[in-house]
Amino acid sequence: MATVYERKTGVFQIVMLLLFAFVILVTLLPILNILALSFSEKDAILTGRVGLLPIGFNVDAYRMVFNDASMIRAFTFSLFLMALQLVLSMAATILGAYPLSKAALPGRRALMIVIIITMYFSAGVIPSYILYKDLKLLNTIWVLLAPSLISAFNLIILRTFFSSINISLYEAAYMDGCSEFRALWAITLPLSKAAIMTLSMFYAVERWNTVSDIILFIQEPKLYTLQYKLKLMLDVISIPHEAGVVTTITPENFKSACIVFTMIPMLIIYPFVQKYFRDGVMIGSVKG
């Protein structure tokens, strides 16, 4: 369909170009500033001269981060937790979404309502806390995995996606005596790779970034995630240093290095996941 009007490169478009360049700058400026601070020399930071680019080149703050065994431990634990959550959540979400995508399944509507209600009404933090206490989940790794096993939002996205698969594909397979488990494995999953990638990313990012469940339900330092370690680091005003040794870094320097260290995994996967991200959210927002 050809459009009658053409957008001309007029004053308006130039103004917009400048506006969006400004938006990009505003979005990236804080991140670039943190990067610059993490690499800058002490004096430049103390005199407030660091902007978008590092002044000098100082990796002592990073040396300190990498020498902190508890930081590295929290990093590997967070990766492990993220991988475990991703696998468990995707398995559970697929097992929920597949049957609920079958229009012929009796009781499907009622089950959907049971799920949708949980999106609008929750018992609250304290009743959940009491439940986890009764189930002896507090201070275990399970309190970080089980309560966030399935996101109703993600389940509905996946169900919508599964429903869009042509039903005749299934009918042919059923004729040949194919079971539902086999159909899910051989028909549905291969056709849903993009949706599964998107939701895996949602679960992984959510687990990697969430910190409230550590604050609420965990006291055991072995179960601190990297995000929580970062919070502890940022809460401290001074930085540890040996007496008599002249320090080459400032708290800003050290904190910025901690922030960058914590950001690295997201910055690495971001270019790969962002293309799935928009489409995933769109399926959820339009049809959910």
Next chain:
Amino acid sequence: MKKRGNHSTLARATMRRHISLYVMLIIPMAYFLLFKYAPMYGIAAAFKDYNIFLGLKGSPWVGLKHFARVFSTPSFFIALRNTIILNLGDLFFTFPVPIILAILLGEFKFKRFGRNVERIMYLPHFLSMVIIAGIVYQVFAPTGVLNVIWATIGGGQPIPFLTKPGTWRITYWVASIWMGAGYGMIIYLAAMSGINRELYDAAYIDGAGRFGRIWHVTLPQLRPTIVTMVIMNVGKILSIGFERPFLLSNVLVDDASLVISVYVYRMGLQAGMYDYATAVGIFQSVVGLVMVLLANALAKKLGEEGLF
């Protein structure tokens, strides 16, 4: 006779398939029942004098005592006020930004550049609240880059973004916009991609300029989406995430940053008043539900579609 036999074989096969579908649903439904519905029994704590040693069953009923206490505690009203102020600010300042940016992106001629703007704007959504709070505390600090710019353009004294309750609210909203504008845009971009191009062509033939097109085509087409989002935001006026206010706050701005979610955490988990904190939580959920229903009814009265 033969046909009937076929039919019942088919029915049996269908039933077998349905049984395996229900088997698949065991784990997911058990999850929802255990982690979303079972905690609702804990709501009873608000109507009891909850004692950890007696447990929920053994603790004595006290009726509405804790609700009476909640409504006679000044700090509860501070939390209530702050929650409403921060959410109203989000509704007035944060909410329109993604709508405006999405509409402008739609009018933008340089599509490739526009896609890159989108990509970059999604980035903060992938950063954790701890990271964002860390960045905010560096950038908004008295010696941070914002105050350095402020001093360079002759602003004088550094702005106390993080230490004065009033200005801290601005910091909170700016952080909201920074972290959420990109993500917020997606839903409007999705709605805009569904607008029939012929409407724009018709508007053009009728002599509409750029702003005429936005005013007479884009905005009316976006209206159901915007109304839905407003209803959802009004419904959430009392519910506020825990991480954002908790991690962005500090002792100096407690008067502005103490919100209901943080209050529940302090009263419940830190002070051990589970019953009292549960009562606060129930107040929040019930008012939230009422607000959503009211906003929805109002939207319908105004001729909009509404949520349900």
